[in-house]
Amino acid sequence: MALRLSDTKTRTTREFTPVHAGAASIYVCGPTVQSAPHVGHARSAVAFDILRRWLAASGYDVTFLRNVTDIDDKILHNAGHENIPWWALATRNTRAFTDAYDALNVLPPTGEPRATGHVPEMVELMQRLIDSGHAYAAAGDVYFDVRSFPSYGALSGQQPDQMLNAEEPGAKRDPLDFALWKGAKPGEPQWETPWGPGRPGWHLECSAMATRYLGPEFDIHGGGLDLVFPHHENEVAQSNAAGDPFARYWMHNGMVNTGGEKMSKSLGNSLVVADVLQRARPQAVRYFLGAPHYRSELDWSEEGLADADAAYTRIENFLERAAELLEPCQDVDTKSPRGRPDKLPGEFVAAMDDDLSVPRALGVLHETVRAGNTAIADGDKEALRQAYDAVTAMTGVLGLSPSDFARTTADSSLRNVVDALVPAMLEARAAARARKDYAESDRIRDALAAAGVLVEDTPAGARWRVGPS
Numbered sequence: 001m002a003l004r005l006s007d008t009k010t011r012t013t014r015e016f017t018p019v020h021a022g023a024a025s026i027y028v029c030g031p032t033v034q035s036a037p038h039v040g041h042a043r044s045a046v047a048f049d050i051l052r053r054w055l056a057a058s059g060y061d062v063t064f065l066r067n068v069t070d071i072d073d074k075i076l077h078n079a080g081h082e083n084i085p086w087w088a089l090a091t092r093n094t095r096a097f098t099d100a101y102d103a104l105n106v107l108p109p110t111g112e113p114r115a116t117g118h119v120p121e122m123v124e125l126m127q128r129l130i131d132s133g134h135a136y137a138a139a140g141d142v143y144f145d146v147r148s149f150p151s152y153g154a155l156s157g158q159q160p161d162q163m164l165n166a167e168e169p170g171a172k173r174d175p176l177d178f179a180l181w182k183g184a185k186p187g188e189p190q191w192e193t194p195w196g197p198g199r200p201g202w203h204l205e206c207s208a209m210a211t212r213y214l215g216p217e218f219d220i221h222g223g224g225l226d227l228v229f230p231h232h233e234n235e236v237a238q239s240n241a242a243g244d245p246f247a248r249y250w251m252h253n254g255m256v257n258t259g260g261e262k263m264s265k266s267l268g269n270s271l272v273v274a275d276v277l278q279r280a281r282p283q284a285v286r287y288f289l290g291a292p293h294y295r296s297e298l299d300w301s302e303e304g305l306a307d308a309d310a311a312y313t314r315i316e317n318f319l320e321r322a323a324e325l326l327e328p329c330q331d332v333d334t335k336s337p338r339g340r341p342d343k344l345p346g347e348f349v350a351a352m353d354d355d356l357s358v359p360r361a362l363g364v365l366h367e368t369v370r371a372g373n374t375a376i377a378d379g380d381k382e383a384l385r386q387a388y389d390a391v392t393a394m395t396g397v398l399g400l401s402p403s404d405f406a407r408t409t410a411d412s413s414l415r416n417v418v419d420a421l422v423p424a425m426l427e428a429r430a431a432a433r434a435r436k437d438y439a440e441s442d443r444i445r446d447a448l449a450a451a452g453v454l455v456e457d458t459p460a461g462a463r464w465r466v467g468p469s
């Protein structure tokens, strides 16, 4: 069976037929880097990482673009609030996103274009739209003329007259029109264009960057369900009106629910990825985010996260025991188990080919783990080897290989060890000082210093940190 994907635009699940045989080009809307990533961002990243890994495992040469929107009203607002330059805030948050992706074993994109680096491409696209009568300049802004594009609304399944445009009215001719370019305001960053200085509108950025790297027609455009309208509707309008066929398939991941409340762009701190990773292993977070079907809603809960950890632990324990039993007699590479598609069970392949049915694929994975544990109990090496290879291949495809997380896990368990040992040594030092055994207290202090732990005596007691003095 060939890979079938759900396409928002045609409202069908249909066979994946790429523009170029053997290759797959994907553009996923990345973050607007106004703040650090929360679990909603992470869910989208994991969903499209699974798509990408599955296409690669299926033999496609994958090009994966994920942009960074590094100029935007909220970036300017938040930077003003912190009294730092807008680009410093954008850079800091871009790094926070990269850290979150890395921690969750999301593969780095083939390309990661930033909006502010692609103004010439945006000017060129606006020029094409103005020349063809689909856009106009007004009072320093440039607008898309929605009425000039009859199929506007097709992606989100709406009639133009029923749509609400939340944008400010500005100088537009029709309330439905949307801004491609915003004229310069005092004190805001600006770039020169033939229509005056200003900064890009969000929708224009993605059309310009996608075609810059993937060409006028490419395979898959992805993003969260909350982006269908207006963002993706406007991307289709801009690119098609300019004569570009644009994306063949539109894929959208479901939202993350937190206590019944839909998450989109802004949310409280407790669901910031860095905070979640303080209380849960990255393996468990990735498992939890990737386990439901990508199009369904995900109900976030600490209980669900704990269940995910337990499920993942069963896989880990099996792989560890199997590796111990198989290693002495068979040549098994336990250091970097990777997806080996020829070892994937047929039912797993069928599930993934069916619009990435991860819930069914995980069912096959856990069944195989159970069969492997039975093989261990029965001392059946051949069955064990088969189960081991299959589980290794399946975890690789899902981005859940234990070895992929080994380094971060080692880092965090070492941190736990240090956090426990240093206070114990400081207690011993305090006891030595109390009995006036200064030779011993100095010895402990020197031993800590030699290990890179710096101790500072304060009225509130000894404080410590790791690092250069």
Ligand code: ZN
Binding pocket: 028, 029, 030, 206, 231
């Ligand atoms: Zn976008």
